[in-house]
Amino acid sequence: MLYFRAIADFPPRLSDRSVPLAVTAFTVTCAAGRGRSAFAQALASRTSGLRENDFGAWPLPCWIGRVAGVEHAALPLRWARWESRNHRLAWLALNEDGFREHAQAAIERYGAARVALLLGTSTSSIGETERAYRTLDAAGRLDPTQRASHVHQPHALGEFVRQALGLAGPCLTIATACSSSAKVFASAERLLRLGLADAAIVGGADTLCGSVLYGFNALELVSPEPCRPFDSERSGLSLGEAAGFALLERVGADARAPRLIGHGESADAHHMSAPHPQGLGAELAMRESLRRAGIAAGDVDYINLHGTASRQNDAVEAALIARLFPSRVHASSTKGWTGHALGAAGVVEAVASLLAIERGLAPGTLNAQHLDAACGPQIRIDNARRDIRVALSNSFGFGGNNCCLAFAVGEA
Amino acid sequence: MSVTLELGVLGVGTWAPEWADWDQARRVLVQGAPAAVAVGARPGALSLPAGERRRAPESVLIAIEAAQQACAMAQRDPRELPHVFASAYGDLAINDYLCATLARTPGGMSPTKFHNSVHNAAAGYWAIAGGCVRAATAVSAGNASFGAGLLEAVACACAAAGPVLLVAYDIAARGPLAEVIPSRSAFAVALVLAPSPPVAFARVRLRTGADTTALAPARLLLHASQAGNPAAASLPLLAALARREAAALRVAAAPSLHLDMEISF
Numbered sequence: 001m002l003y004f005r006a007i008a009d010f011p012p013r014l015s016d017r018s019v020p021l022a023v024t025a026f027t028v029t030c031a032a033g034r035g036r037s038a039f040a041q042a043l044a045s046r047t048s049g050l051r052e053n054d055f056g057a058w059p060l061p062c063w064i065g066r067v068a069g070v071e072h073a074a075l076p077l078r079w080a081r082w083e084s085r086n087h088r089l090a091w092l093a094l095n096e097d098g099f100r101e102h103a104q105a106a107i108e109r110y111g112a113a114r115v116a117l118l119l120g121t122s123t124s125s126i127g128e129t130e131r132a133y134r135t136l137d138a139a140g141r142l143d144p145t146q147r148a149s150h151v152h153q154p155h156a157l158g159e160f161v162r163q164a165l166g167l168a169g170p171c172l173t174i175a176t177a178c179s180s181s182a183k184v185f186a187s188a189e190r191l192l193r194l195g196l197a198d199a200a201i202v203g204g205a206d207t208l209c210g211s212v213l214y215g216f217n218a219l220e221l222v223s224p225e226p227c228r229p230f231d232s233e234r235s236g237l238s239l240g241e242a243a244g245f246a247l248l249e250r251v252g253a254d255a256r257a258p259r260l261i262g263h264g265e266s267a268d269a270h271h272m273s274a275p276h277p278q279g280l281g282a283e284l285a286m287r288e289s290l291r292r293a294g295i296a297a298g299d300v301d302y303i304n305l306h307g308t309a310s311r312q313n314d315a316v317e318a319a320l321i322a323r324l325f326p327s328r329v330h331a332s333s334t335k336g337w338t339g340h341a342l343g344a345a346g347v348v349e350a351v352a353s354l355l356a357i358e359r360g361l362a363p364g365t366l367n368a369q370h371l372d373a374a375c376g377p378q379i380r381i382d383n384a385r386r387d388i389r390v391a392l393s394n395s396f397g398f399g400g401n402n403c404c405l406a407f408a409v410g411e412a
Numbered sequence: 413m414s415v416t417l418e419l420g421v422l423g424v425g426t427w428a429p430e431w432a433d434w435d436q437a438r439r440v441l442v443q444g445a446p447a448a449v450a451v452g453a454r455p456g457a458l459s460l461p462a463g464e465r466r467r468a469p470e471s472v473l474i475a476i477e478a479a480q481q482a483c484a485m486a487q488r489d490p491r492e493l494p495h496v497f498a499s500a501y502g503d504l505a506i507n508d509y510l511c512a513t514l515a516r517t518p519g520g521m522s523p524t525k526f527h528n529s530v531h532n533a534a535a536g537y538w539a540i541a542g543g544c545v546r547a548a549t550a551v552s553a554g555n556a557s558f559g560a561g562l563l564e565a566v567a568c569a570c571a572a573a574g575p576v577l578l579v580a581y582d583i584a585a586r587g588p589l590a591e592v593i594p595s596r597s598a599f600a601v602a603l604v605l606a607p608s609p610p611v612a613f614a615r616v617r618l619r620t621g622a623d624t625t626a627l628a629p630a631r632l633l634l635h636a637s638q639a640g641n642p643a644a645a646s647l648p649l650l651a652a653l654a655r656r657e658a659a660a661l662r663v664a665a666a667p668s669l670h671l672d673m674e675i676s677f
Contacts, residue, residue, distance in 0.1 A: 133515040136515075136588055142592065148592055149594075150554075162667070169669060175552055176530075214519065215527075218522065269544055269545050398532070399530055399539070
């Protein structure tokens with residue numbers, strides 16, 4: 001009962017309840033699988049996509065969630081001027097699950113100017129900029145093939161996908177580190193609620209690159225072994241890469257499709273790279289998401305946790321879940337399958353939550369053996385088959401930037 | 413199918429080598445004369461604690477300087493305001509550091525520079541400085557970053573029926589990328605916007621449109637060095653606010669989307 005009272009005490013403000021949106025198409029490509037069926041199968045069979053780091057010339061001793069074959073998947077000639085690992089991965093993802101065809105159909109229904117594009121990334125194509133710096137000429141100038149600004153900027157992802165899909169509406173790249181591609185769902189809901197768009201393509205892409213591998217290594221956050229979220233012996237995260245997309249429309253477009261029913265965003269106001277010790281911002285985001293969705297903590301069936309396997313994140317998040325939710329809730333981190341895909345983690349885990357609703361499979365926490373003492377009964381190691389009507393997905397990023405999404409089953 | 417949104421401008425802030433604050437900028441914009449460029453000028457950004465101010469990169473300092481001016485003018489506590497930080501390129505000096513370090517000695521990367529490299533560094537420092545736990549975002553939209561950030565901020569304000577802080581900023585390109593990225597000078601602008609407030613410094617009626625051929629987005633370039641800075645796309649709006657003259661403006665929010673703004677006082 002304590003759990004329920006905590007939620008009920010939160011002051012209700014009804015003026016800005018979210019409008020539910022139908023998720024009429026979605027796809028993901030990550031280390032654990034290309035396309036939603038492959039990802040769902042990997043989740044069900046508990047097959048990790050992590051492997052020993054073989055990225056770059058002098059790989060650090062760690063494990064990564066690398067998507068196989070990206071280096072051989074050149075962009076079509078038409079898009080050759082956009083070449084970068086990140087755009088290759090985005091293109092691979094767009095071609096799974098018929099997503100490009102779904103996008104085309106939305107353009108035909110609403111017009112290209114009425115379909116918004118909101119994508120999240122943390123490092124965009126910086127891997128290509130790193131490559132450009134490795135191939136400078138004797139005078140320190142860029143190689144002629146690299147002398148264009150369109151790839152070397154954060155919005156490269158948004159503009160490439162906009163051109164590739166032929167969109168002409170609002171177009172924005174959100175870059176709030178590891179919450180980026182969760183926040184795009186919230187922005188899309190606002191644009192549709194205000195009538196600034198009739199549909200939105202949301203998602204994100206982030207790819208392995210030197211900046212993140214050596215940067216997280218410098219922060220001593222990278223584990224030498226495959227990441228073990230919520231394990232008492234966890235030793236840090238495993239970096240990964242992924243791209244994913246979703247098409248959001250008003251519920252009338254497809255009443256049976258799963259729905260985005262809420263979102264909550266907050267800041268920690270605490271530290272650039274460490275979470276608030278009591279999870280203040282994370283709690284605000286989760287409460288806001290429940291409030292907007294008009295549901296209570298006890299209505300939630302599954303929570304996809306941020307669960308990076310860093311010492312601090314998992315301790316804070318575990319305590320928060322134990323404090324806010326009843327024990328029947330099944331909560332887990334799927335980063336043991338995918339690695340931490342940073343700016344793409346939000347959409348990967350939104351898809352994991354949607355798959356959980358669609359297939360009645362709540363993933364457990366791969367690689368965890370003995371749960372940290374901070375974990376309540378909510379956090380599960382094993383997968384479970386159960387009816388999932390409401391799922392939450394947590395994404396927390398550097399700069400203390402938090403987002404929690406709420407999804408629900410559509411009409412039967 | 414176009415929607416009209418009505419907003420009030422409650423506060424304005426800006427920083428550039430040409431001016432230290434909105435008061436100085438207003439004088440330059442009203443007189444229309446090019447301002448003296450203060451070489452090596454740094455913003456005060458005094459709302460940042462001293463330690464954070466030392467660690468924060470240039471892009472963060474200029475963004476926070478503009479943000480604190482806008483909040484002071486609006487007489488709003490920064491803790492109350494959800495915020496949208498818009499930048500086309502992020503901190504180009506740190507970008508240069510990261511890529512140059514990776515090309516030479518990847519193992520020597522500074523952890524502080526790495527966490528300062530995130531695009532939401534300015535938003536994060538702002539939240540820490542003011543103790544603001546409200547929704548915070550950091551966006552990028554190439555040359556349309558000011559207009560796209562404005563649209564995002566307006567959507568946040570209207571959807572939540574409350575005031576929002578918008579900050580748009582970019583710094584000069586550094587290193588090899590300076591050859592292809594045209595930003596030559598730092599520029600930051602901040603606005604506190606609220607949907608139809610009872611009292612406002614100025615009012616804006618805002619509409620989206622796709623007719624980009626009818627009227628090229630206006631640019632008022634006080635100094636040639638501002639031409640390549642995407643945040644300086646705010647200059648026509650700043651000039652209208654400085655002169656307190658009704659104006660109709662158009663700003664790009666995406667390659668085939670613009671915002672038409674009617675400014676009144």
